[in-house]
Structure formats: structure tokens, C-alpha cells
Amino acid sequence: MSMNRNTVSKAKVAALAVAAILGAASVAMAAQPARQNRNAPAAPAPQAPNFDAVQIKVLPIRDNIYMLVGQGGNITLQVGDDGVLIVDTQFAPLSDKILTEIRKISKAPIRFIINTHGHGDHTGGNGNLSKAGASVAGGNMLGPLAVAAQGQGGAAPAGAVATILAHENVLTRMQESIGGQPPAPADSLPNVTYIGDWKDMFFNNESIRLFYEPNAHTDGDSMVYFRRSDVLSVGDIYNTNNYPVIDKARAGSIQGVLKALNHMLEITIPKDRQEGGTLVIPGHGRLSDEADLAEYRDMVTIIHDRIKDMVDRGLTLEQVKAAKPTIDYDPRYGSGNGPGSTDRFIEIVYNDLKAAK
Amino acid sequence: MRKPNRSAIAAALLLLASSSAMAEVDLSGVWNVRLHEDLPERIPGPDMAEFHGVPINEANRARGLAWDPSILTLEEYQCRPHPSDYFTRFSPERIWKEIDSETQQTKGIHIRKEWQAAERTIWMDGRERPPAYAVHSWQGFSLGKWEGDVLAVETTHLKQSYVRRNGLARSDIATTREHYIRHGDYLTIVAVIHDPAYLTESFIRSSDYALDNKRNIAPYPCDPVVEIVGQPKGYVPHYMPGKHPSEFEYADRYNLSHEAALGGAQTAYPEFMEKALAAKKR
Numbered sequence: 001m002s003m004n005r006n007t008v009s010k011a012k013v014a015a016l017a018v019a020a021i022l023g024a025a026s027v028a029m030a031a032q033p034a035r036q037n038r039n040a041p042a043a044p045a046p047q048a049p050n051f052d053a054v055q056i057k058v059l060p061i062r063d064n065i066y067m068l069v070g071q072g073g074n075i076t077l078q079v080g081d082d083g084v085l086i087v088d089t090q091f092a093p094l095s096d097k098i099l100t101e102i103r104k105i106s107k108a109p110i111r112f113i114i115n116t117h118g119h120g121d122h123t124g125g126n127g128n129l130s131k132a133g134a135s136v137a138g139g140n141m142l143g144p145l146a147v148a149a150q151g152q153g154g155a156a157p158a159g160a161v162a163t164i165l166a167h168e169n170v171l172t173r174m175q176e177s178i179g180g181q182p183p184a185p186a187d188s189l190p191n192v193t194y195i196g197d198w199k200d201m202f203f204n205n206e207s208i209r210l211f212y213e214p215n216a217h218t219d220g221d222s223m224v225y226f227r228r229s230d231v232l233s234v235g236d237i238y239n240t241n242n243y244p245v246i247d248k249a250r251a252g253s254i255q256g257v258l259k260a261l262n263h264m265l266e267i268t269i270p271k272d273r274q275e276g277g278t279l280v281i282p283g284h285g286r287l288s289d290e291a292d293l294a295e296y297r298d299m300v301t302i303i304h305d306r307i308k309d310m311v312d313r314g315l316t317l318e319q320v321k322a323a324k325p326t327i328d329y330d331p332r333y334g335s336g337n338g339p340g341s342t343d344r345f346i347e348i349v350y351n352d353l354k355a356a357k
Numbered sequence: 358m359r360k361p362n363r364s365a366i367a368a369a370l371l372l373l374a375s376s377s378a379m380a381e382v383d384l385s386g387v388w389n390v391r392l393h394e395d396l397p398e399r400i401p402g403p404d405m406a407e408f409h410g411v412p413i414n415e416a417n418r419a420r421g422l423a424w425d426p427s428i429l430t431l432e433e434y435q436c437r438p439h440p441s442d443y444f445t446r447f448s449p450e451r452i453w454k455e456i457d458s459e460t461q462q463t464k465g466i467h468i469r470k471e472w473q474a475a476e477r478t479i480w481m482d483g484r485e486r487p488p489a490y491a492v493h494s495w496q497g498f499s500l501g502k503w504e505g506d507v508l509a510v511e512t513t514h515l516k517q518s519y520v521r522r523n524g525l526a527r528s529d530i531a532t533t534r535e536h537y538i539r540h541g542d543y544l545t546i547v548a549v550i551h552d553p554a555y556l557t558e559s560f561i562r563s564s565d566y567a568l569d570n571k572r573n574i575a576p577y578p579c580d581p582v583v584e585i586v587g588q589p590k591g592y593v594p595h596y597m598p599g600k601h602p603s604e605f606e607y608a609d610r611y612n613l614s615h616e617a618a619l620g621g622a623q624t625a626y627p628e629f630m631e632k633a634l635a636a637k638k639r
């Protein structure tokens with residue numbers, strides 16, 4: 001299927017992507033108290049990725065579930081007779097490449113896009129991929145024959161879009177200007193939202209449950225559990241590369257991250273010897289299972305406990321940093337800059353625990 | 358000049374090829390582990406804060422000192438097997454070959470351990486490694502090839518685990534190289550671990566086995582249970598920095614310097630022995 005009718009100019013798309021990256025980088029900065037913001041050195045502006053060089057790689061996970069890796073958050077793909085369901089969409093300039101890979105797996109129409117949260121590296125392709133698909137609408141609004149033709153490789157009916165589903169807070173946050181960044185483009189906004197602790201779906205002969213994880217990475221995080229396939233797509237609450245990135249400007253918190261990680265461990269069941277069984281697709285990094293998740297939960301818990309002990313003893317942030325509460329995990333998860341940097345993580349945990357006293 | 362006999366050349370080449378295949382050492386059989394080397398470290402196991410001889414960095418030392426053995430009571434830990442870079446230290450094992458039916462070449466070498474039923478495959482067919490973003494496992498992804506009579510094995514895609522059973526970590530970005538060396542009815546396995554996250558230099562250890570084909574490899578079921586009632590949800594046992602209850606217990610019991618007990622690359626070399634003892638005498 002061609003995307004031409006929906007593709008905005010490359011320059012505009014690239015500009016939007018850079019804005020999304022800058023927005024993600026400014027996430028933690030925006031949450032700092034004003035005094036700290038004035039005194040803190042400006043965060044280095046991230047370089048715009050060279051999207052032309054990005055390759056979208058496909059990892060078959062299980063049955064009809066795939067993980068797509070490129071630039072930005074991991075994409076989860078579920079395909080079947082009902083159509084295509086995508087969890088997160090990376091950056092807009094990659095949409096053509098992503099769609100090319102999807103079409104190698106399935107010619108069925110894209111029916112659903114689910115966003116695990118609202119950051120641009122997970123929602124940038126919403127508009128393009130949504131317009132490349134079509135939801136089934138009642139009342140013959142979009143023409144069922146045209147929709148059917150799309151499934152055969154025909155063009156999507158004019159005006160048809162796939163459903164973009166997310167927690168209500170994602171829609172709210174994507175319309176806000178946070179950290180000086182513009183709101184997300186209108187065509188990338190969720191057009192169906194949910195509130196409450198979860199939302200159930202049944203698609204491609206599979207029960208799917210979205211779990212709302214309040215105030216974790218953001219205040220709009222969803223984990224998507226494919227029950228028959230036993231695959232859990234968790235967004236940025238869990239990544240295998242860095243300390244947790246907690247977006248204070250969007251009401252994320254260390255307490256929420258820990259609660260969500262422990263919730264993941266309740267859902268996952270290993271096949272044997274703490275291996276296999278439920279597979280976990282992280283927001284960034286490699287495919288995981290319960291044992292990997294447990295190691296990460298342990299790391300976050302241990303660092304949390306250490307900083308809490310220091311907060312309880314009245315240590316200042318500078319004293320906490322000097323005590324190196326992350327020293328044993330820095331070679332694996334630490335980094336010097338960016339939203340997931342070691343310093344930023346310590347600061348956020350410290351401030352969250354101090355506020356909770 | 359007389360033409361060379363093509364059939365004879367072809368036959369000779371075939372013989373050469375087949376003899377090359379026959380040159381592969383057969384490791385098949387049941388091998389029983391010999392524990393005499395490093396016995397105290399293997400049975401009953403290392404003491405708390407016994408880190409000497411391992412080239413750990415400061416981060417790994419901190420991990421070891423934060424490690425509370427009660428973590429093994431958590432359900433997510435109870436049925437974990439030793440990873441492939443550690444499982445040569447314990448338990449008998451069965452080795453068998455998987456032969457490709459068409460080519461009659463060795464496709465893979467399988468090893469099954471008795472303890473925790475750990476099983477791994479060393480692929481001999483030169484297949485492509487999985488991508489970096491694929492799932493990791495306790496045994497990792499191993500490719501093997503014969504270097505003379507030695508089976509050389511390179512392993513990637515390991516899960517995070519331990520380099521010593523007292524909390525010293527081995528990360529999931531580590532890789533290993535192993536050598537399987539058969540001397541008649543004895544087998545020596547040398548494992549070299551490279552871990553840019555937690556080791557300052559490669560860590561090498563060897564383990565010995567004796568052929569014991571009368572032995573059976575028993576099943577090893579494992580079912581995690583709640584071992585400690587009333588633990589709060591999400592509780593992770595660990596010691597706070599500087600609060601290890603027996604940081605120097607091992608060193609003091611064996612009259613070692615504290616520096617020696619806390620490990621690091623220097624403690625793996627013979628010349629360190631004099632320094633450690635001299636320091637203690639002072």
C-alpha cells in the first residue's frame with residue numbers, strides 16, 4: 001500500500017521528529033524546581049537521528065507477534081485475520097520503512113495503534129500509520145467495501161484511519177506544550193481513550209488487556225498483555241539499557257515505576273527454570289523474560305532503598321550523590337547525560353522520596 | 358607425460374575429507390565432575406565477602422557486599438540453573454551429538470546437567486547468531502568449532518548471573534570462550550569470561566571430569582514456592598552500603614589481609630600472596 005496520500009513533506013516530518021526528541025530530552029529538566037533549572041547547565045541538545053540510515057529490523061516473537069526495532073521505542077506487532085495491531089510507532093520519518101516491514105508480514109489493514117505512553121519516540125508515527133490503516137466504523141461511514149479492498153492491497157478509503165488507543169492522560173499530555181515543546185500534531189493524537197485500571201479487547205482470536213500503570217514513566221502508561229501469545233509489551237516503564245527514565249513533567253514517579261515493575265512480575269510466568277514463558281517487550285532494549293525483569297526490579301528497588309535510607313537520615317542531594325548509591329549498577333545502566341542519566345535518576349528518586357516523607 | 362588418474366585423486370581427497378571429519382574428538386558420554394580443584398569454593402561454596410582471585414572492579418565489589426543470600430528465597434530465584442560459564446563447576450553431565458541426517462555432519466553438541474536440569478546446545482554448523490535485541494538465556498548462544506583436538510566454544514546472549522556464588526555479578530553483556538579438552542577418559546573444560554561491566558580482565562577457570570557411562574543423569578524437577586511468609590510485596594533482600602554483617606569474617610578467620618579477601622585482579626596472581634601475608638604480619 002502506498003502512503004503517498006498521507007505522507008507529509010520529509011522536511012516537516014524530520015522537524016517534528018527533532019521536536020519530539022527534544023521534548024523527550026527535556027522531560028526531566030522540566031520537572032525540576034525553578035531554582036535548579038536556572039542554575040543547572042543547559043542539557044546538550046540531542047542530535048537529530050539520521051533516519052535515512054535507520055533500518056527497521058523484525059524479530060518474530062511468538063505465533064503472530066513480532067518486535068520491530070529501529071530508532072525510538074520498540075514496536076510490537078500483532079497480525080491475523082482481523083487485521084494488524086501495532087503497539088507504538090517510533091518516529092514519523094520511519095513510517096514508510098515500518099509499513100514496508102509490516103506489509104512483508106501481513107497485507108491486512110492496520111486496525112489499531114496502541115500507545116504505551118505519549119512520548120514522541122513512541123507516537124511520532126501515529127499519524128502516518130493510522131492513515132495507512134482503517135478502523136471498522138459503523139453506519140457505513142467509511143464504506144465497508146473500500147475497507148475490505150484495503151485488505152486486498154487496495155487503497156484505504158478517503159478519511160479512514162486506524163484507531164489510536166491510549167490512556168486518557170496520553171491524549172491530555174500530547175495536547176500540552178511541555179518544556180517549551182509544541183503539542184503533538186493533531187493526526188497523531190489518540191482517537192479512543194480509556195480510563196480506569198484496564199481495558200479489554202479481543203482481536204485476532206486473542207484476548208488483549210491494557211493495564212494502566214499510574215504515575216510510573218509518565219501518568220499515562222499502559223502495558224499491553226497478549227494473553228494467548230503470552231507476550232507483555234510494557235513501554236518505557238522497563239528498558240534493558242538504562243536506569244528508569246521518569247518524566248516528572250508528566251507526573252512519573254519512582255514509586256509508580258516500582259509498583260509497575262512488581263505488577264509485571266505478577267503477570268509473567270516462566271516456562272521452566274526462570275526462563276521463557278511470558279516474554280516481555282521493553283520500551284527500549286532487548287526482548288526479556290521474568291528473570292531479566294526481576295534483575296531490573298531488584299536493581300531499582302535496591303537503589304530506591306539506599307536513597308530512602310539516606311533521605312531518612314537527612315542527607316542532602318549532594319551528599320547522596322557523593323555516596324554513590326548506584327555505584328554497583330553504573331557499568332551496566334549508568335550514563336553521563338540525557339533523560340536516563342545516572343545523576344538525573346538519583347535526583348528524581350531523591351526528590352520523590354523527599355516529597356513523600 | 359602420463360595423465361594423472363582423476364579417480365585416484367578424487368578418492369584421495371575423499372579419504373582426506375573423511376579422515377578430517379574422523380579427527381573430531383568424540384565427547385559423547387556421561388561425565389562425572391571432579392571437585393578437587395578449588396574444592397572449598399565449590400563445596401560447600403564460597404564464604405560471604407570471599408572475593409579473592411576474581412578480577413572484579415569496584416562496582417562488582419559493591420554488588421558483592423550488598424548481596425544478601427536471602428534473595429535466593431524469592432520465587433524468581435529458586436529454580437535458576439547455573440549459567441553456562443559456571444555450570445562446569447558442578448554436577449555430572451551427559452554430552453551427546455546431534456547429527457544432520459543428510460550431511461552426516463555434527464550439527465550440534467548437547468550438554469545436560471543434572472542440577473537444575475540445565476541444558477545447552479553448542480551449535481557446530483556455523484549458524485548466524487541471534488541479533489543483540491533477541492532474548493538472552495542462562496546458557497546463552499554458543500557456537501563451537503574444532504581447533505585441532507580442542508573444541509573451542511564462543512558464547513553470547515547470556516542472562517545476568519554470577520561469577521561466584523556469593524553475589525559477585527557477571528553481566529548480560531559478558532561473553533565467554535571455552536575449551537573442551539579430552540585426555541582419554543578425562544575431560545578438562547576451561548572457561549574464559551570477558552565482562553566489560555564487572556571484570557577488569559578476563560577470568561579463567563578450569564574444571565575436570567571423568568567418564569562414567571554407568572551413571573544416570575536424574576531428572577531435577579523444581580517448583581518455586583513461598584519460602585518466607587509475610588514478606589512485603591516487592592521486597593528485595595540486600596545489605597545497605599557499609600552494613601554487611603560479615604564483611605571481614607572470612608578474612609579474619611583465615612588470617613588474610615582484608616585487601617586480599619576483597620578481591621580484584623591483583624589477588625589472582627602468585628606474587629600477591631607474599632604481599633597479602635606481609636601486610637597481615639605488619
